Amino acid sequence: MAEESKPSNRKGKEKEKAAKKLHKAIDGLSNEQVTQLLDLNPALATELANGSDDNPNAAAEALRRLNLQDIMTGLASSGKNVKDMGAYKFWATQPVPKFGEEQAANEPFEEGPIKIQTVDEISKEPAPLIDGFEWATLDLLDAAQLKEVWELLNGHYVEDDEAMFRFNYSASILKWAMMPPGWKKEWHRGVRASQSKKLVAFIAAIPVELRIRDKTLHASEVNFLCIHKKLRSKRLAPVLIKEITRLCNLEGVFQAIYTGGIVLPKPVSTCRYYHRAINWQKLYDVGFSPLPANSKPQFQIRKYAVPERTSTRGLREMQKKDIPAVQDLLTRYLAKYDMAATFDKHEVEHWLLHNKKDAPEEQVVWSYVVEDDHKKITDFVSFYCLESSVINHPKHTNIKAAYLFYYATEVGLTDPVSKDALKARLNALVSDSLVYCKQYKFDVYNALSLMDNGLFLEDQKFGPGDGQLHYYLFNYRANPIAGGVDKRNRLDLENLSGIGKTQI
Numbered sequence: 001m002a003e004e005s006k007p008s009n010r011k012g013k014e015k016e017k018a019a020k021k022l023h024k025a026i027d028g029l030s031n032e033q034v035t036q037l038l039d040l041n042p043a044l045a046t047e048l049a050n051g052s053d054d055n056p057n058a059a060a061e062a063l064r065r066l067n068l069q070d071i072m073t074g075l076a077s078s079g080k081n082v083k084d085m086g087a088y089k090f091w092a093t094q095p096v097p098k099f100g101e102e103q104a105a106n107e108p109f110e111e112g113p114i115k116i117q118t119v120d121e122i123s124k125e126p127a128p129l130i131d132g133f134e135w136a137t138l139d140l141l142d143a144a145q146l147k148e149v150w151e152l153l154n155g156h157y158v159e160d161d162e163a164m165f166r167f168n169y170s171a172s173i174l175k176w177a178m179m180p181p182g183w184k185k186e187w188h189r190g191v192r193a194s195q196s197k198k199l200v201a202f203i204a205a206i207p208v209e210l211r212i213r214d215k216t217l218h219a220s221e222v223n224f225l226c227i228h229k230k231l232r233s234k235r236l237a238p239v240l241i242k243e244i245t246r247l248c249n250l251e252g253v254f255q256a257i258y259t260g261g262i263v264l265p266k267p268v269s270t271c272r273y274y275h276r277a278i279n280w281q282k283l284y285d286v287g288f289s290p291l292p293a294n295s296k297p298q299f300q301i302r303k304y305a306v307p308e309r310t311s312t313r314g315l316r317e318m319q320k321k322d323i324p325a326v327q328d329l330l331t332r333y334l335a336k337y338d339m340a341a342t343f344d345k346h347e348v349e350h351w352l353l354h355n356k357k358d359a360p361e362e363q364v365v366w367s368y369v370v371e372d373d374h375k376k377i378t379d380f381v382s383f384y385c386l387e388s389s390v391i392n393h394p395k396h397t398n399i400k401a402a403y404l405f406y407y408a409t410e411v412g413l414t415d416p417v418s419k420d421a422l423k424a425r426l427n428a429l430v431s432d433s434l435v436y437c438k439q440y441k442f443d444v445y446n447a448l449s450l451m452d453n454g455l456f457l458e459d460q461k462f463g464p465g466d467g468q469l470h471y472y473l474f475n476y477r478a479n480p481i482a483g484g485v486d487k488r489n490r491l492d493l494e495n496l497s498g499i500g501k502t503q504i
């Protein structure tokens with residue numbers, strides 16, 4: 001899943017107020033440290049800025065509640081869900097690595113499953129739900145049931161910290177994300193109110209062949225966990241997670257990958273969101289983009305202007321005939337990352353090729369290839385569309401966001417690789433994809449610090465966001481994977497990222 005993220009420097013005034021309080025409360029913090037603390041912890045900034053001015057200890061108290069190391073590394077990015085291992089009542093019972101484990105040795109360990117089970121040991125029946133609720137399998141081929149899932153997510157799925165924006169996955173993106181080759185109806189699991197039959201909770205999984213370093217797991221990818229707002233904090237999430245685990249186990253799948261904006265035991269990697277304004281004025285109007293001090297709207301609009309035309313010779317829309325070449329190129333390119341999915345030709349078609357028979361407004365993914373003079377496909381780049389609802393805004397109801405998806409280039413596959421050449425090529429490809437984003441009327445282009453993105457994010461004017469995406473593995477112990485940001489949550493241009501897996 002994605003995490004709702006916004007540019008991290010949005011609230012100038014609020015940050016100024018919070019910074020003053022921090023300086024007052026804690027001697028010896030430099031201006032840079034204060035700025036960084038607040039950038040990494042927007043919730044802390046809000047709390048400080050809105051807190052009483054009469055209590056000089058408030059800032060120190062707010063800080064004490066967070067672990068300083070976590071704050072400085074950005075793990076406590078929102079201040080939410082940062083708790084001792086013992087407080088993870090549910091997760092402490094699950095086959096996931098715990099905080100503090102393996103840290104003492106600080107040496108790479110043998111990677112592998114945490115708990116070994118067989119299908120025979122798995123219950124054929126779901127755990128009972130509390131009175132008034134019942135399990136349901138959702139048939140997403142049925143438009144009415146797809147609409148029910150859409151409605152639940154549309155009203156109750158992920159929001160940003162300040163509840164300004166909420167992901168609005170369209171029906172087409174839901175089908176795309178939940179029905180790739182090999183999808184199973186049984187893995188689209190919901191809870192209904194027994195009387196009204198209203199869908200009140202949902203969780204989904206899809207199959208994925210996931211390579212982690214030298215081992216490939218026959219795993220699942222869990223996403224779209226959502227509980228109706230009225231049923232929150234009733235420990236229903238663990239029930240849904242155990243149920244999807246059971247359903248995966250019944251199919252012989254014992255490992256899973258999932259992502260989220262909250263800190264759970266224990267991320268295998270953490271990436272940061274970056275945002276590239278396209279329609280700056282609209283992003284400013286809805287409170288997504290700030291107007292930096294000493295700037296003016298017209299400067300911002302000029303700064304984010306996008307060229308009218310693409311510049312890479314041979315760039316064109318991907319077609320069906322390109323599937324074998326793109327699959328080959330993508331497979332070789334992803335091999336360099338510590339973690340990546342493996343894609344067969346059907347999966348490449350599903351994830352990258354827009355079906356022209358669908359109505360234009362149903363288009364979810366845009367992919368472009370570069371064909372050289374010998375008709376060889378040398379590069380490709382893709383992005384997908386995920387809108388967000390703007391909550392309670394008088395003028396705008398949605399933000400149309402493009403998310404950078406997969407890309408690959410022969411320039412990154414030479415031996416040895418020239419980092420300068422790769423940087424130049426990726427900048428050209430992403431800059432051209434931005435041209436298409438603008439043509440298709442996207443308001444913003446989002447990307448994470450994964451893959452080789454560190455090579456172009458700053459050049460292409462992507463700014464750091466306040467959101468992070470933590471990657472988790474279920475029932476698999478793996479050494480940490482670089483998320484593309486350093487300990488201070490800034491782009492790690494030297495090491496880049498070991499993550500070659502994107503999440504919808």
Ligand SMILES: CCCCCCCCCCCCCC(=O)SCCNC(=O)CCNC(=O)[C@H](O)C(C)(C)COP(=O)(O)OP(=O)(O)OC[C@H]1O[C@@H](n2cnc3c(N)ncnc32)[C@H](O)[C@@H]1OP(=O)(O)O
Binds near residue numbers: 089159222232257
């Ligand atoms: C082998 C196959 C394995 C398959 C399974 C692999 C694992 C898959 C794991 C799921 C991957 C999902 C990937 C996505 O879809 S991430 C998207 C998550 N969805 C949202 O953020 C939508 C809006 N929020 C909600 O709908 C609810 O707040 C949710 C449903 C998130 C929690 O509901 P609620 O707020 O009413 O809480 P509770 O009282 O029922 O339960 C509290 C317990 O739940 C733990 N919790 C809270 N949020 C998450 C979270 N995002 N991942 C994992 N655990 C989470 C929490 O730490 C606590 O446990 P513990 O701290 O006491 O230990």
